[in-house]
Amino acid sequence: MATPPPTDLRLLRGARSRHTVLRHAIDIASLDGLTALSLGRLATDLDISKSGIQTLFGTKENLQVATVAAAGEAFHDAVVVPALAAERGVARLRALVERWVDYASTPLFAGGCFWAANLAEFDSRPGPVRDALARQQRQWRSLLAAELRHATEKGEIADLDPELAAFQLDAVLLAANTSLRLGDETATAMVERTVQGLLTPPQ
Secondary structure, eight states, X not given: OOOOOHHHHHHHHHHHHXXXXXXXXXXXXXXXXXXXXXXXXXXXXHTOOHHXXXXXHSSHHHHHHHHHHHHXXXXXXXXXXXXXXXXXXXXXXXXXXXXXXXXXXXXXXXXXXXXXXXXXHHXXXXXXXXXXXXXXXXXXXXXXXXXXXXXXXXXXXXXXXXXXXXXXXXXXXXXXXXXXXXTOTTHHHHHHHHHHHHTOOXX
């Protein structure tokens, strides 16, 4: 195999550096919030020059937006992609919830659910970071609503408002994340009971 030209090697090193920085940034933001991120803190934690991190991201806001995007990608790979193997409707909805519980309880990120840690912090702060967080939350709820709608259309569950049910389920999952962080081992059972209540078979 031919040796990649120097430009390609620099790009490869840059991509690896970016991945390393963003993975650490996600863990910080899940524990302390996105406002706790700084170029200097990441440079110190990772023993990388601050100028090197600034070259990768430019500004703190760019770093925050990139961190949100990276967290979304990691969540998608860990929760959504495996659930897509299940049949649409009730089976896929259950798979999504089960994978979400694994994501929060294992957890995938050091501080648990990334959005639980950051949505409240940015819900009243207009700007790119808030927009990115809100967009991801809408996508997650839309995914839940789509499977609830499909389950209703297939006759698997009683007729319901899929958007309202998705809102309720999302709220319960965020509450479960808080309970899990506080050591409440009943949180998973509460999620299951909520899902059971929503997935009532038609009479």
